[in-house]
Amino acid sequence: MRLRNNSGSALALDDWKIFDLEEDATLKGAPNSVPGIGGWLAGLTLLAPALEARADYSWNFPPPATPLARDTLHMHNQFMIVITVLFVVVFAIMIYSMIKHRKSVGAQPADFTGPKSRLQWFWVLVPFALLLYIDFILMGIPAFHAVLDMEDTKTKADMVLKVTGMQWKWQYEYPDSGIKFISTLATPRDQIANQEEKGEHYLLEVDNEVVLPAGKKVRVLLTATDVIHTWWVPQFGVKRDAIPGFLRETWVKIEQPGVYRGQCAELCGKDHGFMPVVVRAVPEPEYVAWVDKKKVELAAAAAGADKTWTKDELIAKGKEVYEKQCAVCHQANGQGLPPAFPGLTGSKIVNGPLLSPEGRLIPDSHLDRVMNGKAGTAMQAFKNTLGDVELAAVVTYERNALGNAKGDMIQPAQIKSLR
């Protein structure tokens, strides 16, 4: 058996050929099928994870999309076989003893309490030596290489993607091209509440997918703004925490174009189950085109900050922003979920003054809360994630809708000057 080579490609598992992933069709079940009695029996002995490691993957890791994920899958399959063999051998001995050495078949108890002869000592030490070999050689060496491979985020990295976790969405930044956007759950709330039939990608769909070039090594930098989140796409074989105030990193090299789905894996509060990760890998030229298109969009949005908006325009835009960014906590009708998530309807803060007479930000006012958040709560500083237009729009919307009727408004240009 050959161990991992430098390019990080698969283990050569020639010895394990009988467990080849693609070839044996006989045990392939329909995806997601309920396992039959045979499946259960296999499961009881932990055989299933090893033997069922087949093409449909509902019993195992999803199909690997990166070299890391492929290595992890191979390693996992190998380990599952090792521990299954251990399990079977150890408990076969135990079951043999349970059958042979029972009182009802007339067994007479022996009275030995430890190894006496050399032969007995030999048989005592063999399993110990075997386990040492399994731990630190058979499993330990591939694991060693895999760790180094996984942590090598910098060598030959083609580009950088910065991921910021926040309650309960992801922000993606492309430092090379200045693109920056937020990605939130796109599954309608009615589907979650069982009012509507659930779609194919229920809970694993977002409004803005991350687009990455296939075949390129992408260094992924991770951080968070509020609590710890974990960025996880099972098909990439990487999972890394996004920690507020610190930068962590990992890498992906997606081999084939396609859409890959995952979700936050660290409990991060109320909507932890509702912040998916969706990555679309595209061929290089398509990626370049996407970058150009995105840049144009961003420029248009920035230009919007300089024009004067009417109140109705702002309210219409604000409703859009509110429903995406704010309704999770403050609810679509503005009633909130007190005490953790206060209502906005009739709120003293929302109905307070917008700006000081000199046009400055008033501490703890509506605008201050929206822009700078409130420390120690889930209310985050939206000035980091929303543009001037969006901020102006959502503040204007909150003051003139949701049962509030302050009648005032703020222009994107004012927000820009307040930053």
Add this chain to the structure above:
Amino acid sequence: MSTATATHAHDAHHYHPYGILRWLTTTNHKDIGTMYLTFALIMFFVGGLMILVVRAELFQPGLQMVHPEFFNQLIGVHALVMIFAALMPAATGFANWQIPLMIGAPDMALPRLNNWSFWLLPPAAILLTLPFVLALFGIGDGAIATGWTFYAPLSVQSGLGVDFAIFAVHILGISSIMGSINIIVTIFNMRAPGMTMMKLPLFAWGWLITAFLLIATIPVLAGAVTMLLTDRHFGTHFFNAAGGGDPILFQHLFWFFGHPEVYILLLPVWGLIPHVVSTFARKPIYGYEAQVYAFCAIGILSVIVWAHHFFTAGLPVPALLYFMYSTMAISLPLAVLFFCWIATMWRGAMTFETPMLFALGFIVLFGIAGLTGLVLADVAADAQYHHSYFVVAHFHYALFAGGIMGVMTGVYYWLPKWTGHMYDEKLGKLHFWLTAISFNITFIPQFFVGLAGMPRRIPDYALQFSEFNAISTVGAFVLGFSQLIFAWNVWKTVRGGRKVAGKVWEGARGLEWELPSPPPYHSWETQPVVK
């Protein structure tokens, strides 16, 4: 040992209160043991009920029964209740009942401390669950919703449930430390003449190591949650990067306690299993010394492997390698234990009464926990397993099949000794088979959804996980309701049943079986001599 005899002379004139006062004021190790075990059984059902609500919510995709906030509270309080208020008190109950009987001592060394360490538990349990009730009256937003791990900064941000949980953990910790001191002092000072440390029953050895681990690690947890409390209310920034702190510091402190905690829960059971296997194989314990050394090795290893609980947090490569290999090393002393258990059976004359069935079920299912633990140690593969249902399944094999089924082994094994009545064997066997089968139906599917990519602690999930979750929920309900058989069987046995002799089991060995069943209120008034 003259003190013990003197105490006994006084006892004859002691006034014994009746009713509730007897239980409030008792310093008798048997009474206190009974209270610990009863408390554990009640809390076991409380924690179980919480998780059945969770499993019901997870029966199908979509939100049907509870809000995500309430869901998060249930999972966290379930874990805290099961660990601190069910498993740990059950093990302490065993220690109280059995250690004096097994080492030939008239009582625990510090009886009043003993009473106090029990009576701290009910207030702690109330503190833990009170926020649920307060929320009904519009006070606060419910119990702790951060999971049992309290990870900062989520726990800094959350509501008053966290404060309640912090104080509950403090009180439980004080109780555990006092209980541990008591057990250590008892074992070191009150063994029967002739019982050297290397003749100490393995159960007492297991508990001795547990007690040292508790004293070593509980203060670290207490420190961590106190830092959390000051971060929440007094403007410190231990876990806040903006103030120069570090959220990962919390994880280091928490798991420095949290990993040994696993062995704190399991060592008493590992100490108990050889007694049961030896009794029903009618053969002396194999490898007594090896098991003692394995306990010590596990005790030491347990405090140097903590960071494998957060491999995905982004540790430096040397740390990853160190924690990976040290974690793998735990498999060696554990393998010694498995070897000894099976070698104790080997060439015995086995019968399969309920305690033996539970012991064998424990060995097989705990084997799965150990083996999956071995692969979890691998950092690269852990990137895939971590935070997923694979881990949930793994630690339930360790803590339900290992911890809870171990406790049940002990209850069936010793209940006839404690009550003088034999339990209902048919009900016992029914309980075992229902438990073992439904446990696997509950948790085997969780291995698969975990591998397929379902994160833990989510109230709703993508459609490809539906079938396995439905199966798991069915299993959980059967598992939960099967435990009523256990409660009923225990109740029946306490009330009456076939009388048993002092030596309840044909193959039993040890001092406790030389006493009548039930043992007198004050036993070993004259200390036995061990040869």
